[in-house]
Amino acid sequence: MHAYRTHTCADLDASNVGETVRLAGWVHRIRDHGGILFIDLRDHYGITQVLCDPDSKVFKAVEKVRSEWCIRIDGEVKARDPELVNPKLPTGEIEVFVRDIEVLGAAEELPLQVFGDQEYPEETRLRYRFLDLRRAEMQKNMTLRSDVVASIRKRMWEKDFREYQTPIITASSPEGARDFLVPSRLHPGKFYALPQAPQQFKQLLMVSGFDKYFQIAPCFRDEDPRADRSPTDFYQLDLEMSFVTQDDVFATVQPVIQGIFEEFGGGRAVDKHWPQITYADAALKYGTDKPDLRNPIEMQDVSEHFRGSGFAIFAKLLEQEGTEIRAIPAPTGGSRKFCDRMNAFAQNEGLPGMGYIFWREAEDGSGMEAAGPLAKNIGPERTEAIRTQLGLGKGDAAFFLGGKPEGFERVAGLARNVIGEELNLTDKTRFAFAWIVDFPMYEKDDEGGIDFSHNPFSMPQGGMDALDGDPLKVLGFQYDLACNGYELVSGAIRNHRPDIMFRAFAIAGYGEDEVRKRFGGMVNAFRYGAPPHGGCALGIDRTVMLLADESNIRQVMLFPMNQRAEDLMMGAPSEPTNEQLRELRLRVLPAED
DSSP: OOSSOSSOTTTOOGGGTTOEEEEEEEEEEEEEETTEEEEEEEOSSOEEEEEEOTTSTTHHHHHHOOTTOEEEEEEEEEEOOGGGOOTTSTTTTEEEEEEEEEEEEOOOSOSSOSSSOOOOOHHHHHHTHHHHTTSHHHHHHHHHHHHHHHHHHHHHHHTTOEEOOOOSSBOOOOSSSBOEEEEOSSSTTOEEEEOSOSHHHHHHHHHTTOOEEEEEEEEEOBOOOBTTBOSSEEEEEEEEEESOOHHHHHHHHHHHHHHHHHHHSTTOEEOSOOOEEEHHHHHHHHSSSSOOTTSOOOOEEOHHHHTTOSOHHHHHHTTSTTOEEEEEEETTOOOHHHHHHHHHHHHHTTSSOOEEEEEEEOTTSSSEEEESHHHHHHHHHHHHHHHHHHTOOTTOEEEEEEEOHHHHHHHHHHHHHHHHHHTTOSOTTEEOEEEEEOOBSEEEOTTSOEEESSOTTBOBTTGGGGGGSOGGGOBBSEEEEEETTEEEEEEEEBOOOHHHHHHHHHHTTOOHHHHHHHSHHHHHHHTTTOOOEEEEEEEHHHHHHHHTTOSOGGGGOSSOOOTTSOBTTTTBSOOOOHHHHHHHTOOOOOOOO
């Protein structure tokens, strides 16, 4: 007999009755039924009920075990009485009568319980992650993650991609976040960087003639944390192809991602039509470049209905250049109580509020009327024109925000989501995808200068000619894939021409010498016959988070950091020893108060 087990805790059924078996696992739950001890024994695969009565020679030993002790038992498989069969368990037809027991690992008093649905602070769960991971929900999530990665690899190989590993220690590059720097012992005063993405290496692979590359790649970014993003490291499906257009990338990626969501989406519908929405339209209609298309609400510009109107606040705003009034339709939201609640929501988000109009049965029974402060100020003709434009009717409402879009767009997008949720307009039974395209290449920075708004290695639409005009009007061959309100994919057709690259970086304030210094390997490679190429990256953690129906990315990562970028279990980050600092020729400055 094997030293630890002949079967897992999910293997046994009625066909095993009468056999002597050996099982090993953790004590999930103990129940005392009139002196007979029942133990739910758990391993990674499932649960088997084992029992021991006072006549057994090991009864006293079994009495001593406690929750989460790791034990090995030998016993005889018996059929459960028909009325005691548990149809929820694969092993629910049988139980194992304990003949022998060995404690493989006793457990001290538990800081958190594995059995049950108790809630614990996230700090406790992360400090004792090895216990937290024993819970059924976490076992399920991590198994899902492993299966998703395996399926991605299979699907990429089927599309004639090969997986290549790129370096983990490399040079610093601007990818939109801070680098993690690694001091060099052999080159004092110099630093490596952990890659924010394999961006330059995968482009170099295209120059090297490999044509199709992919990798399940670890990426490292020193970022501020949030619920859908890790503050330190994450994994992505990274891919690149030569001799492709933007639509070629879309046609390659969609069946892979769609197939993953169909395979692991738990029966939820997966939209097969993935519209292409320009960045400008996404901002106008949804207030975000990662819209949740399960929500049918589309915002509209209604500025003309308020220009010169009796509502002085909006009328005066529209006299300023670059301002507009945007409406958020709210079908079925036509009650003063709901409208006041949404107005308070906008105030909590830092805006003065949101104007609103709602349509109801007229008090005199003459038909439908518009109500609310705005309706009184602008009059029935303008309110009717707004209602007609928005396609609304009795029992509906509309909310209004005004000013320069960059000042209210974020709140408008959040309000659209809240309205969709509260009015049950958002369809939670499906996955809805959209490609967001035509991103601006540049934006103004905090000092009023020009900087890259997205990936600096993208090809501008129109090539060199596009870079001769207003930089803020230059669009790039850049694209994101949004799903249910999250960004899943980001990518671009790359700038493979050194002359265009130098010009693009010059507009953002990088001289040719600096570009050669920071990206010398890639610039040098492009001098020797670089092919047109493009690709993208799919966030593995965020994808699994959606498939697992979780709202916190740490629920699908094995050993995540907390929100302060600390590993409470391993004690990272930690202070280096003086010996380590001397060897690296480094000195640590005291923290500033």
